[in-house]
Amino acid sequence: MESLQPIKRASLHGTVVERLRDLITEGHVPPGEKINEKALCEAYGVSRTPLREALKVLASEGLVTLTPNRGATVAEITERDLDEVFPILMALEGLAGEAACARMSDAAIRQLRVLQDEMEGHYEAGDRAAYFQTNQAIHEAILEGCENQTLIATHRALAGRVRRARYLANMSPARWKQAVEEHAAILWAIEARDGARTAQLLREHLSNKRETLRG
Amino acid sequence: MESLQPIKRASLHGTVVERLRDLITEGHVPPGEKINEKALCEAYGVSRTPLREALKVLASEGLVTLTPNRGATVAEITERDLDEVFPILMALEGLAGEAACARMSDAAIRQLRVLQDEMEGHYEAGDRAAYFQTNQAIHEAILEGCENQTLIATHRALAGRVRRARYLANMSPARWKQAVEEHAAILWAIEARDGARTAQLLREHLSNKRETLRG
């Protein structure tokens, strides 16, 4: 019975963390931008205490930079950061893909196929925003498939840091086509439950993604 | 000139984060233990504000559990947590070992040899505490060697969660001997700058470590 579930009382600081995290990872606040506590407090209608707690958490996630006595800024993403993060994402997604092949239900894999078809539709239509979103959903679904909450959380934190960079990057038509094909191959490997191949393809896919982001 | 370096003004909450993190990862506070804010405030001589900010950060690192309106407890480590964390640590340390082989200076590798000899000395002497500490230092030195700050930070956060478990586990004499031998092999691979082999050996070493913790 749903009515017997514990009522989720969202704490203010928790809500603020989520709102701010979305704001930053979705790219609505440019990197390097100063975060004014007072202004944000008024915008959200909360006092400085929960806001500052949220900023500390986001700083530990690497989304904001805290400078003593100077407050918070949205963290910048350097080329070096991308060089650091992508090898880790490759390792993590490879690991997740391998586990997902072993653990995902057939139904979950069919759902992945639905997403893939949907994404190919966005590609055909040339809808970059929708493509990007479905792409994101596919990567997350594979991660969910590994059923390792720690891996999911670790990946999410790192992926969040570079999501903005991926938003901004506009792929060439050739690269876009290639990316869709890579995704198709990944899905075949998953449907065949070939863990090693899935891992390998995911790593290559991410490696290529890194190259398209290179400035 | 040292006198011209910026004076590092440690923020209170940052200091509290470090102190509390050590307290928990070193196992001085048992998992599940309730964290009383008032008591900790008095012990550290700080007010609740910086302490609570620190707790939020540690919660996002997975070291403490925050329950709405009920405060903080030291996070428990379940077998399932270990099953989740170790595969990730294997992937991360493998990645770090591979990079370290390519990037570490000869001097740094010689320093690693010093640590290895030191650790073998502790093994001969049967000094588990000292062995554990040097062991830790070796793993950290390899991580440092990869020169990937993001990888170092990600690894540190995950390793911190299971450090307590490793403290508690007492290896059998046979397993202890094997662990020392594994470390020797890892160092040979690093000295030969054989990245692939180093990665492989590190993953196996961690996999074995996981097995000794089981039960």
Add this chain to the structure above:
DNA sequence: ATAATGAATTTTGTATGCAAATTCAAATCC
């Protein structure tokens, strides 16, 4: 004796207050 009730106490979550540091700009000097 045990369980249930509810008032007193403690603890938590958020807001506010205050001192120190930083920023910005007008005023000063070269």
Add this chain to the structure above:
DNA sequence: GGATTTGAATTTGCATACAAAATTCATTAT
């Protein structure tokens, strides 16, 4: 005119205050 100084206005960091929730504990009812 441009650089430098100085002081008011912000802004930050920490402490404290207060309301809501949870816990404790004595009291009552079964």
